[in-house]
Amino acid sequence: MTALTERQQLAYANAQAADGRVNLEFETDEGMTLNMGPQHPATHGTLRIVVKLDGEEVISCEPIMGYMHRGYEKLTEVRTYPQVTTLINRIDWLGSFANEVPFILAAEKLMDIEAPPRAQWIRTVLFELSRIANISLFVGDMALHIGAISAAFYAFRDREYVLNQIEAATGGRFHPNFDRIGGLKDDLPKGWIADTKATMEKIRDFCDEMETLVEGNEIFQARTRGIGVIPADVALAYGLSGANLRASGVDWDLRRDEPVGLAWNECDWNVITHPDGDSFARFWVRLQEIRESTKIVDQLLDGLPAGPIMAKVPRIIKVPEGEAWVATENPLGEMGYYVVSKGDLGPFRVKIRTASFNNVAVIPWVTRGVYVPDVVTILASLYFILGDIDR
Amino acid sequence: MSAPIFGIELSYWQETVLRSVGILAAVLLPAGTFVYLFLFKMVSFMQSRLGPMEAGPFGSMQLLAEVGKFLQKEDIVPERADRKLFKLAPYLVVSTVLLVYLAVPFGPEMTFVTNFDGGIFYVLAVSSISALGVLLAGWSSANKYSLIGGLRAAGQLIAYELPMVLAVIGVVIQAGTLNMQGIVMAQADGSIFGFDGIGNPFLLTQIIAFVIFMIAVQAELGQTPFDMPIAESELVTGYITEYSGLRFLLFFIGEFASAGAFAAVAATLFLGGWAVPSAWADLDSAIFNLLGPIIMLTKMMILGGLIFFVRFTFPRFREDQLQKLAWTVLIPISLANILVTTILKVVF
Numbered sequence: 001m002t003a004l005t006e007r008q009q010l011a012y013a014n015a016q017a018a019d020g021r022v023n024l025e026f027e028t029d030e031g032m033t034l035n036m037g038p039q040h041p042a043t044h045g046t047l048r049i050v051v052k053l054d055g056e057e058v059i060s061c062e063p064i065m066g067y068m069h070r071g072y073e074k075l076t077e078v079r080t081y082p083q084v085t086t087l088i089n090r091i092d093w094l095g096s097f098a099n100e101v102p103f104i105l106a107a108e109k110l111m112d113i114e115a116p117p118r119a120q121w122i123r124t125v126l127f128e129l130s131r132i133a134n135i136s137l138f139v140g141d142m143a144l145h146i147g148a149i150s151a152a153f154y155a156f157r158d159r160e161y162v163l164n165q166i167e168a169a170t171g172g173r174f175h176p177n178f179d180r181i182g183g184l185k186d187d188l189p190k191g192w193i194a195d196t197k198a199t200m201e202k203i204r205d206f207c208d209e210m211e212t213l214v215e216g217n218e219i220f221q222a223r224t225r226g227i228g229v230i231p232a233d234v235a236l237a238y239g240l241s242g243a244n245l246r247a248s249g250v251d252w253d254l255r256r257d258e259p260v261g262l263a264w265n266e267c268d269w270n271v272i273t274h275p276d277g278d279s280f281a282r283f284w285v286r287l288q289e290i291r292e293s294t295k296i297v298d299q300l301l302d303g304l305p306a307g308p309i310m311a312k313v314p315r316i317i318k319v320p321e322g323e324a325w326v327a328t329e330n331p332l333g334e335m336g337y338y339v340v341s342k343g344d345l346g347p348f349r350v351k352i353r354t355a356s357f358n359n360v361a362v363i364p365w366v367t368r369g370v371y372v373p374d375v376v377t378i379l380a381s382l383y384f385i386l387g388d389i390d391r
Numbered sequence: 392m393s394a395p396i397f398g399i400e401l402s403y404w405q406e407t408v409l410r411s412v413g414i415l416a417a418v419l420l421p422a423g424t425f426v427y428l429f430l431f432k433m434v435s436f437m438q439s440r441l442g443p444m445e446a447g448p449f450g451s452m453q454l455l456a457e458v459g460k461f462l463q464k465e466d467i468v469p470e471r472a473d474r475k476l477f478k479l480a481p482y483l484v485v486s487t488v489l490l491v492y493l494a495v496p497f498g499p500e501m502t503f504v505t506n507f508d509g510g511i512f513y514v515l516a517v518s519s520i521s522a523l524g525v526l527l528a529g530w531s532s533a534n535k536y537s538l539i540g541g542l543r544a545a546g547q548l549i550a551y552e553l554p555m556v557l558a559v560i561g562v563v564i565q566a567g568t569l570n571m572q573g574i575v576m577a578q579a580d581g582s583i584f585g586f587d588g589i590g591n592p593f594l595l596t597q598i599i600a601f602v603i604f605m606i607a608v609q610a611e612l613g614q615t616p617f618d619m620p621i622a623e624s625e626l627v628t629g630y631i632t633e634y635s636g637l638r639f640l641l642f643f644i645g646e647f648a649s650a651g652a653f654a655a656v657a658a659t660l661f662l663g664g665w666a667v668p669s670a671w672a673d674l675d676s677a678i679f680n681l682l683g684p685i686i687m688l689t690k691m692m693i694l695g696g697l698i699f700f701v702r703f704t705f706p707r708f709r710e711d712q713l714q715k716l717a718w719t720v721l722i723p724i725s726l727a728n729i730l731v732t733t734i735l736k737v738v739f
Binding site for chain 1: 434437438615624708
């Protein structure tokens, strides 16, 4: 290994010192400090949560992120526009296709082209499929964190059907890399529409099963109702988005409010909200949203317009100078890309706004005075993906 | 003590050795069967997967493979752990189970201590020692997760020992004896309103006590919905976080063997133990020394299936909710059960 430069050594020492300061701050006060993570089963990834306890009661709780920082914003600067989608697939790895869409839309906005209707509709269908794949895993994961092991296996089983459909259309189970500036890579394969509709039927059965097995369980309700209540004003102040915000009773959904170049307003569906704002509400809202997503997929596949799937796009993509911001309602919440172009092959600067980063920011506020098991419930119900926090 | 078994006269020491071997078999056989049948296979089918399939036919040798794996693991004692207590704790947990089996009858002659007056009292007393082992493990590991897990286990024990004892009292009142052999015979010889075709299994008359007993067993064993001492999503694995190799294996055996022990106790108290109704056969014949253990194991498997079915279906309570359930629901109900049983016993 080459020797570290002086600057690297200094940076390393600074990082160590910053870590030490956090530890010192928690150790010197009263109470017991419990380090949940970076390797802890409840943080599914490498989120570190430093909890200070009095008995089992939480005095304070601090999420410390950055253990999985991969520098995506910087990496996009040395890639061309088509190469970037491969990268940003990995931000929220459970709903990969949904990550690609806002970036592609931002690039299209700068280039002033629009994908043909068929491409837009298929984009929306795949977007919703990745939402179902993502959130059905949340349903099992939340049950697992409360101790019901079997539900997690059912979630993995039924999510597999959706992943099969995504794979059949795009070639990738997890990282489709299917979206292109100006349209899509390919058209849908033969028989895909009927298969997907059958899958949506299975997913609705899965929702029924989870409603009776998990949501209707009295222990589950005792563990989640009234736990981790986030009032609407606090949720707005911390910048929560997605189901976390809707569970606090705020009627806000980018799919309905800003359907940027996608086909959500072409079909009939409802924005789900819940007035309570507790862990149960967050679970309930997400489970209902799977149902709504299956409705959207069914309707869009019924009325899929014919036509090309690719607009006229130059062979070598150069994006004209300018700045664009596009955000969509991703499975985890609002995800947006601010793309700055200087007219090159690749972006000059990309700012990625991910939902989980803001969603975990509310943890210190919401976990004061709860017990250790509730910390796990609240973490599970806020539903973050580590890649989505650290990028 | 020197009664001939199958016509063979044995001296006292020979008989004691045989009985000790029998106890070991009684501990390990149900424990192994529980692990394979319920933990590996039943749960796999519940969760739409196959479970182990490679080691032996349908994975039946998987348990041996697991034991072999654990024996090869490095034996780690944490640097700041209390070494003596850390090493003692798993043995304490396993020995508790052995002590429970001493008093459980498996046939007319098949007990370690024959004619043990106060047998059920002894069983309830020694079964709580395992919580001491858990507390020791939690304290000596020098790990915060372990400590919280150990303390939770202790709190759980205090809360659930009481409903368990109170549930057993109902049975004892009805049987009129503390002797476990006597409780078995009371069920075999009993009759329901003069009808003695199926004896009088206390499951029918003491159904409330049975439900409370099984809930308390679930809590004593630390199985879901009462698995807060382990709580793998909160406390990593609670008090066994720091254990590896043989000691982890001992905790594992202890967990399943005590599930077997409590299933045996529950089968004796509520399902008639090793006996069939005495209207069906002559229970004093020597053949029941062979049939008794088989009947008993069958009943244990049914109860074990119940325990593990619940374990893999329900989510987990929170510690304070568990305490509330014990003190405000289970204890009043079991006290009422005792009262009603006493009145009926006096009336009839």
